[in-house]
Amino acid sequence: MEPKNYRFETLQVHAGLPENRETGARGVAICPTAAYRFRSCDHAARLFELSEAGNIYTRLQNPTTTAYEERIAALYGAVGALAVSSGMSAILVTVLSLASRGDNIVASPLLYGGTYNQFRISLRNMGIEVRIAPNERPEAFEALIDDRTKALYVESMGNPTCDVPDLEELGAVARRRDVPLVVDNTFGAAGYLCNPFEWGAHIVVDSATKWINGHGTAMGGVIVDGGNYDWGNGKFPQIDGPSEGYHGLNLHKAFGRAAFIVKCRVDGLRDLGCCPSPFDSYLMLLGLETLSLRVRHEVESTRRLAEYCRSHPKVARVSYVGFDTHPSFGNARKYYRFGSSAVFTIELKGTLESTVRFVEALHLAANMTMIGDSITVVTHPASTTHKQLGEADLAAAGVTPTLLRISLGLEDVEDLIDDFEQAFAHVEE
Structure with missing residues (x-):
């Protein structure tokens, strides 16, 4: 061919x-x-x-x-x-x-x-x-x-x-x-x-x-x-x-x-x-045979979960390139099909300790260092992927103690929203 x-x-x-x-x-x-x-x-x-x-x-x-x-x-x-x-x-x-x-x-x-x-x-x-x-x-x-x-x-x-x-x-x-x-x-x-x-x-x-x-x-x-x-x-x-x-x-x-x-x-x-x-x-x-099907579903779910997080009172900030508030919104629309990806980050209100409680309270979303999986993954970069970095490098990379990276999988996004909702109950105001 x-x-x-x-x-x-x-x-x-x-x-x-x-x-x-x-x-x-x-x-x-x-x-x-x-x-x-x-x-x-x-x-x-x-x-x-x-x-x-x-x-x-x-x-x-x-x-x-x-x-x-x-x-x-x-x-x-x-x-x-x-x-x-x-x-x-x-x-x-x-x-x-x-x-x-x-x-x-x-x-x-x-x-x-x-x-x-x-x-x-x-x-x-x-x-x-x-x-x-x-x-x-x-x-x-x-x-x-x-x-x-x-x-x-x-x-x-x-x-x-x-x-x-x-x-x-x-x-x-x-x-x-x-x-x-x-x-x-x-x-x-x-x-x-x-x-x-x-x-x-x-x-x-x-x-x-x-x-x-x-x-x-x-x-x-x-x-x-x-x-x-x-x-x-x-x-x-x-x-x-x-x-x-x-x-x-x-x-x-x-x-x-x-x-x-x-x-x-x-x-x-x-x-x-x-x-x-x-x-x-x-x-x-x-x-590879199913890549486009999986990714399209994950991108759609990412937008829905990001919208939910943006409206939640316990979330301080949502960083999602599909929102026009993201500094890379224009570049994402130019370089990425659908103008976004299947990953976004959130910063929770509270402390490192309360962020850890949220992550550990999740049932469906897995606490792993992974993206692009068929299951949804929530990663705490400050204690995992960027743990070895010093304070200056963490700041340059945009990693804070309450930052979470979320990679969407193939689950029904409404079930994921329910999972996040129950986990937020473990984070005090």
Whole structure:
């Protein structure tokens, strides 16, 4: 099939689906193998020198995972995708494929707590500087770029504040300064709600654990290459230059527009080993088949629950991009289908202690660190996802002691409202 001829809802079911003429099986087979037989020693040599495509070892590639990667690439209209073991490994492989010791990337201040820690601690210990912009205005990013900057990094919707950056203007900065724009599009639901490539992004990373899987049953991440960056501009010798690991092979000359995603696979997965299992890739494929149906329901429920919370006397503030009072309302309408997402935050009146009582009184909504699940999740960032951050970083990320992040699931929203109502009874005025 030609992916460009079909819409998202069709691609989420058909893209990457191999035709099994021998068995006629409708589903993708799970290939639980670590290794693959070579036809000859010459065949093996061609695979290892990257002159022929094929399966070598499941750390690098697996037929089930390949079908999953092809579907993700089709949904984004991208040149290629790489499945990895988690969203955090997707970020790590991406950055390490772009930057080396002494280089830097410029990042948004509105990041998931785990990303903050990776950027501020782990990458720093590897000699890569992450410059956190003071705000998400494009000029704030541009002011931090120098000749060692290897990427701009932003989330298409900040976690947990749900702020939406001006992707088009950031893309313009990236083009003007000739650096790739990397967007964490986890909240964009594999391109269904938001496709950053349409606005100037060059690379997308997703935590597939969330909406792609959609049922809280598997960990995973994806890296997606838009194929729209010129890797031959002299800034990335590890891509357009002799490869140390492949006897001087020039990835840009050998693979053209797909050079970056090949780099992530043949160096990133080979050396870091953060590959998904074939069974997890199968679960991701199943999740993708219903993604648009699930997300549409969740977005509708989010608006209804946000309206309920906005009118409740024990809620101090509701941050929902679908309300015109949200600072990102305009950007959400521009970049997100339906102008919103399936996540919002509230700040309760009261204290840390009363907020904890509310969370622990919920019956249907789960107290977990998760979004994009089929069940509704209420997360207290100050004691979970952003627990490791200091006061200054918490303030920059918009995290307060009474802030709650709410990710809607597939329940009837009226039942969720009833659950919230009984939980509010445990919070004194």
